[in-house]
Amino acid sequence: MKTYIVIPAYNEEGKIGEVIQGLIKQRYANIVVVDDGSTDRTAMASSKATVLRHAINRGQGAALKTGIDYALSVGADIIVTFDADGQHHPEDIPALIAPIMKRKADIALGSRFIRKGSNPPLLRKLALKGGALVFRLLYGARLSDSHNGLRALSRRAASVIRITCDDMTHASEIIEEIKLNKLKYVEVPVKITYTEYSLKKGQSTLNGARILFKMVFKKLFR
């Protein structure tokens, strides 16, 4: 089965090369970096991968969809979404794609809370757990983690899930789409390494509040 790794990247010149190297070392050959209108040399640093370039910065959701559309167009059977900031580990991918290869699930979501080893700061942990609670209330999805960028999608899941939110709200949108399309999902333990770099580049907890507002708004009006 053809597996594609999709990495949305915005101003990641310092880390992206290393991330791609790590994936190549684990023999992943089909790596797609979506350079989301970076103002630095992200594209150059990604030369070992296929680079798709957004002319203007459109947000992570938009970049993910571009990468997924591309992977589907070149015949991917499994699509793995992976963060560009080095917080994910290529060693987690085999366990993530296993349920999809065995056709036990349409989508596998990485969770940093099933197994010990990740070290989220307390506030971050609370926000993520709060997010999981919201998923349960809004969509009826029982998850241990929310907003984890490491996932694996079957071709079918990638084709039916519609990502319309350009920004970070897409992570919630994916859960909503899973429920709407009655896709089978599993959570797989993965390790997230928080570094000063990834925390600086990542989402602020405050932004989470804005995302929550958008999710509720979307649920009410669409």
Added chain:
Amino acid sequence: MQLIQIMGILISGTLVLYAFMRYRAKRLTLREFILWALLWTGVTIVALLPNIIGRIAGLLGIGRGIDVIIYLSILMLFYLNFRLYMKIDDTQKDITRLVRALALRPKKK
């Protein structure tokens, strides 16, 4: 006639005329023109007969005429704001679609 009335009539009259010219120049659709014309004609009527607002207020059970205007204005501003929000949202999605289409274009060698 009060100065404010004359000003109201002059300004709203000018704006109806302006809207008409924009419509003639095909910068406004017929629908848009009618909407603008109605709005400014309404203002003209109120300027000519200020008591009319007081009557409407009485009919609606609102104390003063000026309150009717303020309530209506706030409603209209909210509505326009909402429309603008939707429009920007649509535009953002269009931009993303365009950016994506460009990113997915086959590369020239």
